[in-house]
Amino acid sequence: MTPDAAPGRGSGASVRENGRPARRIRSEGGNAPVAPELAPPRRRPWLMLGACAVVAGLLVASLMTGVYDVGDGEFGSEMFWITRVPRTIALVLAGAAMATSGLVMQMLTQNRFVDATTSGTTEWAALGLLLTVLLLPGVGLFGKMVIASASAFVGAMLFMIILRRIVIRTTLVVPLVGIMIGAVVSALTTFLAAKFNLLQMLGVWFMGSFTSVVRGRYEVLWVVAVVTLLVFVMADRITVAGLGKDIATSFGLSYEAILIAGTALVAIAAGVTTVVVGFLPFLGLVVPNIVAMVRGDNVRSNLPWVVLGGVALVTACDLVGRTIIMPFEIPVSMVLGIVGSVVFITLLLRQRARG
Template sequence: MRRRIPAALAVLLVLALVCASLLVGGYDIDVPALLTDPAARNMFLISRVPRTLALVFAAAAMAVSGLIMQMLVQNRFVEPTTTGTSEWAALGVLLLTIGAPAAPPLVRMSVASLFALAGSMAFLAVLGRVALRSQVIVPIVGIMLGAVVGAVTLYVAARTDLLQMLATWRSGGFSSVVRGGYEPIWVVAGIVAVLYVAADRFTLAGLGRDTATGLGLPYRRTLFTGLALVSLATGVTAVVVGFLPFLGLIVPNMVSLVRGDDVRKNLFWVVLGSVALLIVCDLIGRLVIFPMEIPVSVVLGVVGAAVFVAMTLRQHGRARV
């Protein structure tokens, strides 16, 4: 019973944040208005509910992606935005926009996911040729690769007059999420379910190739499956809401610090914590200059950068000891 109380309290806290997200916005909607005003109810169902659901699914996707990548690469500093995966997804969407601007969302998500997978494989290939004297080198390599791909994307966008589209798409905000445009992100729920079922395999893969192979795990197949699922989640999330920096870095590390490295046991807490963090950052962005709005990626980037620096200094302190 003692173990259930913290989980129940955490769920209640997240539900309270979800309710706050549903009730905060430029259009004044309260509970009595939902019961008596058809216009308010319609606005609530068209805008508020899709936005909050997108927040929940995007948070789950990016945090779980970060957790799986950290296990597969055996490094706590990696997640889609520190390995170049998100930048590759952006390049894929930009090239598709140039070649087929009328492509439906599912095609855009597929292309973004394929480019994200290619970026993840390229990151691992480069990582295998770099002498790693510190865990901090891994995200630095990823950030450098992402910077190169991002520069290419920026150059192509500038030459094709798509800079404004690229900036808007990469802003990582939920203000444009409405009913009819966010539904594909529901696929993330299926990805999280698959990751939960295969969590033990990813835990074994995190022990290293030799150990995992000795225990009978098909290491390469597990690695590719994990990267494919992470790339799919990253591609879908990037197309629907843009980039969410450091989300896959903050929560998985905090959970692992408290509960260890068992992926299956941590998934529930990682999803719960990431949803809470993203909603809090979103509420801050919506309330600071109300009724205007700061993209959640800006608030999340500030928090994530601070945590990343703190983790780097902590790792450096351990290395010196």
């Protein structure tokens, strides 16, 4: 595969005819997904307002759900601000960041089956975090965040480089490459953790949960809010880069710069989220695909929906984990893993039916 080829999605472009919105053109292979659609769908403000109301309802439910009675006098009010509010804010920030990072990965790789989970990015972040504990045990939370993000960036770039050096004959090869890389890195991380008696700590990272999120331990997550805003700023460039190197260059854009910048944003989101709450599997895979099925592939018009969808999904899964066996709690990663695996298999079957 040449660098100009679309890894996993085939060639294609969106064109305008007589001033009409851009339409999709399939590649000749017949089994490749369509190229990004530049024209946004018709706006329906009432749908957005309804989605915002649903998300707001989920967030209120998150604030009101818990074992401790926050209405129990002054101490209850204090617990509300120490635990419930930080946890809900963390759900919003992590859900929005991981969902948008999945959208960015799918556009840059031109493959719907890629996100931080299926590209091995989160496994690289965990390896960087473990090396920080082993080599720099005195480093603070911010230092761990920086090193985990740097490690995730190295892993994501390695994934991109491998994709550009192999021949992609089916869309399923791309996530398989990422999953295999992630498995190797995860095995190395587990070996190091076992050797230095850190398996319990590693288990906490792999078992993503918002249980430990309290005031004073979640504030670094505001960094991923900046990541989400930067994705909004770069939305049009990412859309054009998703059409391939030749088209991006013809628009006067630096394809390599967009690729590196987008990968860096994904790495920061994965690194910071791993440090604070651990893994959130398939979140960046499920939400962008559902939104794209309904609205097409325009990044800018889809971003608000992806953000809302990410927040709604992670909050709903967290509520299920907190209430299904109350007063105990199931980690949100387990619920997300079940939902994400079902959606992933559905997408695979849908892709096979198309082919």
